[in-house]
Each structure stands twice: as C-alpha cells, then as structure tokens.
Amino acid sequence: MLLEVRDLSVSYGKAVALERVSLEVARGEFVAVLGPNGAGKSTLLKAISRACPSTGTLRFADESLQALPAHAVVGKGICHCPEGRRLFPELSVLKNLMLGAYLRKDRAGIEADLAAVYELFPVLRERAPQVVSTLSGGQQQMVAIGRALMGRPSLLLLDEPSVGIAHRLKLEIFDAIKRIQRRGTAILMAEQDAQSALRVADRVYVLEHGQVGRSGTSAALRADDSIRQAYLGVD
Ligand code: ATP
Numbered sequence: 001m002l003l004e005v006r007d008l009s010v011s012y013g014k015a016v017a018l019e020r021v022s023l024e025v026a027r028g029e030f031v032a033v034l035g036p037n038g039a040g041k042s043t044l045l046k047a048i049s050r051a052c053p054s055t056g057t058l059r060f061a062d063e064s065l066q067a068l069p070a071h072a073v074v075g076k077g078i079c080h081c082p083e084g085r086r087l088f089p090e091l092s093v094l095k096n097l098m099l100g101a102y103l104r105k106d107r108a109g110i111e112a113d114l115a116a117v118y119e120l121f122p123v124l125r126e127r128a129p130q131v132v133s134t135l136s137g138g139q140q141q142m143v144a145i146g147r148a149l150m151g152r153p154s155l156l157l158l159d160e161p162s163v164g165i166a167h168r169l170k171l172e173i174f175d176a177i178k179r180i181q182r183r184g185t186a187i188l189m190a191e192q193d194a195q196s197a198l199r200v201a202d203r204v205y206v207l208e209h210g211q212v213g214r215s216g217t218s219a220a221l222r223a224d225d226s227i228r229q230a231y232l233g234v235d
Helices: 041-048 070-076 093-099 107-120 122-126 137-149 167-182 194-200 218-222 225-231
Strands: 003-012 015-025 030-034 055-060 078-081 155-159 186-191 203-208 211-217
Touching (some): 015 041, 015 186, 015 211, 030 041, 030 167, 078 137, 093 107, 122 137, 203 218, 211 218, 218 225
Antiparallel strands (some): 203 211
C-alpha cells in the first residue's frame, strides 16, 4: 500500500470531526471520498498532509507521517490541492505553478513537469503571464491542480476539485485528473458530486459524520440501490 490510514481521529476542541477512520490507497490507484457537507472530507485530507493534528496511524510508503511537519510531507511525495484553491491571485499563472516546485532543485525535472502541466491544461500555457485573479473558476482550479503536480507527487490529494465550476469545465477537470492517474500518480479525492466521482475513481469511501460508512469499488457502489438513492438521486 502507498497510503495506510488506521483509526484516524481529529477533534476541533470538543467537536469530533473524524472518528477512527481507516482507509488505504495503493500505488497508482484513484480513490474518492464521498460525503455531504461537514462529513469530514477536508479534515481527512488535512490530517494526511499534516495540516491538522490527529491521532491514529498514518503511513506512507512504509514510513510514519505522524511525526512529520506539513512541509516534510510534501518532500515525501504527497501534494495537497486544498478546497478553495488557495492561490496567490495577484501573481501570474506561471509564478503560481512554480510555487509548487519550491522544494525542488532539479531544473530539468521542473521544466519537464511544467511542460506536462501545460500538456494537461493547454489554456495555462496561453495564460502563463496573466494574473490568476483574471481567470475563470475552472481555470483557477487547473492552476491549483497544476501547482500540486509541480511538487511531483506520488499521491495527489484533491479537495472538491469540481466545486463552483461550470459543467463543461468540470468534465474537463475530471478527465485531466484521470489522465494524471494514468501517468502513474495515485489520487485521493474528496468530492460531493458522487456521480462524477463514481465515474472516474477506482474505489470509493463514503464518510458520514466523521466515520466511514460504505466503501467498495465504484462499480459495486454504482450498482447499490441505497447509494443510488442517497447520492445519485436515482430511485
Ligand atoms: P465541506 O464539504 O463543507 O468542506 P467536509 O466534509 O470537508 O465538508 P470538514 O470541513 O472536514 O467537512 O468538517 C468536518 C466537521 O468539522 C464539520 O462539523 C465542521 O464544522 C468542523 N470543522 C471543520 N474545520 C473546523 C475548524 N477549523 N474549527 C472547528 N470546527 C471545524
């Protein structure tokens, strides 16, 4: 396993956000975490990237993450594309992308990864000198995903990449994420749009009130009547 999460718990003061969550992501696998607002999806991704304190076991490539600070987690190969994108709106597309490579010194590798991001999202090459605040929401999401890829992750954490994005761009973004997986990067994606997530992910965990409810392959969950009714709006 690339990522192993066992009995992960997170509390904000007295409020329990995650309670004994266990999940796994294999090398190169695409796993989605579904669940309604407030289920704990963002907290789960933050705990994995060590952006918030947690208890339990977090192992990545056979090493414990629990003792590491957030910046060291990036160095291990986990890049987090957070909810709300957290870009620098007054900096150019190119500068935002390059910030994702801030820990790296391998110039040739950085150039190659920048070319790969432009291949994935050609509009970003055209807009490279433009300040990010002038882009559409969907294009900003592409910059955020591209920035995370500039850290050359073996695991990409994506927090609701489709939120607030027009339908056409949303399909383009999910398609690009699938291509990122095909290039060999494992993906753990939090998503509220169950229909889209079940189309692209290999496996899915459903979070409810901070706990894992259902889990299984996308094919199995798509065929499950209770999932169809609760998440896909189909009777
Ligand atoms: P959303 O789709 O709204 O982001 P989510 O599934 O990602 O939902 P989280 O953001 O992880 O859920 O929140 C889980 C729970 O923890 C919620 O009840 C939320 O109110 C609470 N919570 C999240 N962040 C904090 C915080 N910084 N302080 C206190 N409570 C928080």
